[in-house]
Amino acid sequence: MRLLVLVSSEDAFRQAGVRIRYQRIAESLKAEDGSLTLMAITGLDDAQKILSQYDSVLISKCYTVRGLLAAKVASQLGLQVGIDMFDDYFSQTDDPRFSRLRYWLAKIQEYCTFVLCSTGAIRSVSESILPKLPHHVMNDPFDQLNPTLVEERVSKKAMLISATKNIQVAWFGIGDNPNFSVGLVDLVGFSGDFSVLRDAGYSVQLKILTNERALTSDNLSLLASLDVDYSIDLWSEEKEAKLLEDSFLAYLPVNAQPFSRVKSLNRCVTALCSGIQVLSNGYPLYKDLGRFIYSDVDQLVSDLDVCSFKVNASTVSDLKVTLEMLANPEAESRGLFQFLNTLSPRVIDQNENKIRCAVVHGRESSGDAHKFARKNQALSVSSPYCRLNLNYDVLVRWSEDSHNIEILVSEKTASLLGYVNIDSTSKTKFVDTNYFRAISDVVPTAVEKQSIALSRNGGKVGYCLSCSNVLGLISRSLSTLYPNLDVILSENSKLPWLLS
Incomplete structure (x- = not known):
């Protein structure tokens, strides 16, 4: 099974979502006698020649006529054609800003044979809009899971907190969205939790890693209202790894708007695999990991006072079992491969008019x-x-x-x-x-x-x-x-x- 994943541009290769979602399963697919190739749709000039080398094509966030034409050509070649749904720009039917995206979805379904989803929540949304297409959920996989490293880090950080009462907090991710108030807005909106920690006798230093587009004057003014010492830097994979290694707590609040409710577990999974405690209040996006994360700052304060935390030496083995169930790259690639092989073969119409x-x-x-x-x-x-x-x-x-x-x-x-x-x-x-x-x-x-x-x-x-x-x-x-x-x-x- 040769799978081609089309993304919007070469810049997308550097985005965390592409790295997490596709690159982490590429190696695992080889074990299933399959392959995954990433390509920017901007390089798909001769679509027929390029697409004919594959069995399936997955279109990821290509919300332009290029995405529609690529799907059209692929369907004419007899390929399995799918779209990857991990953002909900489609269920808000009363929001006129997304007319063109709802048109895109309505049109591309004519060429598709399947829908890939990043969560069960987005699957429910997609199935309500595209009920005739088969759906499959492929969770965002973790990169590496080293239980020994996690245990060492959480134990070391617990001792440091007990000795210094100093909490380094990490916030990392995309800080904005052109259409929704998310990211840094959520961070500031829930930031009263830092006052609770301070009132309990702990000092807090917040470190933020985010994308350059999010650093607008409005967002920087918003961050200036934070009642906590903070620093901000541009995100990179290396900086993220270093931040999570050094920090005690990942702060991941989630608002309850439809766009946010269907997001994947990847930030929380990344944090837990890095040996860090997680506080995520607001909408319970990470409920499947609820045993290992804090949903309320008062719970965290209680555990800080006794220096016993959700992720500790006695819970790491259970955390490993849970993450293997939810985000194992081998299991996710195997599930995708098996799903694609269940799809009915398509028939190529050799007699169709050239101008179609x-x-x-x-x-x-x-x-x-x-x-x-x-x-x-x-x-x-x-x-x-x-x-x-x-x-x-x-x-x-x-x-x-x-x-x-x-x-x-x-x-x-x-x-x-x-x-x-x-x-x-x-x-x-x-x-x-x-x-x-x-x-x-x-x-x-x-x-x-x-x-x-x-x-x-x-x-x-x-x-x-x-x-x-x-x-x-x-x-x-x-x-x-x-x-x-x-x-x-x-x-x-x-x-x-x-x-x-």
Whole structure:
């Protein structure tokens, strides 16, 4: 079983999530006569040539038209196609900011044969949205688990706390999210726990490791309100290992919003494997490890006073058993391999028309999406909303009749069609490309006519309210030229647009 995992960019290789989730099972898959290859989707120029070397493809956080086209091509090649669900950007159906992501999920499921999930919680979310696809949970695995090292460290740190009453606290991880208040906001929001420790007679030094994007002026001002001595540094794998080695306590509070409730156990697992106590209050995200972590600062204070902690010499063996059940890389890779082998084989349709897909560019598409579509035998279609002037295969623009659209087909594309349904006398030029008007008998519905009028005159608001109907009209009109054409929207705008 040859598995290709596509991630959003080469920068993703350096992210903790990719390192933890994929690189840690790659070696273990070899023992199952399998292989895992990581690739940035930005390098997938010739998708058919590259994807044909694999049996399965897993698409991870590629929320653009590249992800959709890669899934489309892989499905045509007969590969097993899956998406990895470990962030919940999809269940908040009343949040208009995620319209484009809900569209992406609704579209990509047409090509998928499975869904991989990082937790049971995200599986429940995904199964409610994608009930027809088989799901499998692959927990984030630990890197190394050395019970002797854990025992030595917790014993040494307990003695040091007893002698000095000085607590070094570690907070590590992604400190922000573009859409949700998490990370450093949670740290500050629950930071009253530090006052409890101080009132109990302990001094506290907080050390923070996080990503550069999180260090905004707003977040730095927020951190300045902490009533505790703290230092902050940019995260790296090496700095994280050193911080956890030196610290007594990992502080991992969790808020209760849907996005946070489905996150994985990886930070808590990493901390426990490093020989450190964990305090995680708020939402009980780490309840499966509840025997070994603190959920309340008063519990921790009581144990500090008697110098007897949740992770100690007598509980390390039980901790090992629990972590082996929840995060063993060999077990997780074996489970994934067995799951993939249970999926029904796909059939390749050798007789399908060459032109099977069209990428329609919305208000904020990109030149990269245009190039990627053309490299992978998809038509590149400019919608009336598109603001890029490129040599598209098809132009869709508002017609002189204010309640309709007009389709112009490039000379090259028209010749491929044998000039069927093409007005060959209507040549016009745009961006050094000749176009002909397509002959279409598609009549807009009353709602589509209203949507066109609103789009032409309503600015951003008109776009948000009407683009879905107009795109439906474009899809029907293109189908008169290319029967059974699969239409994919390329839209990066965060404007809240309605899904039909």
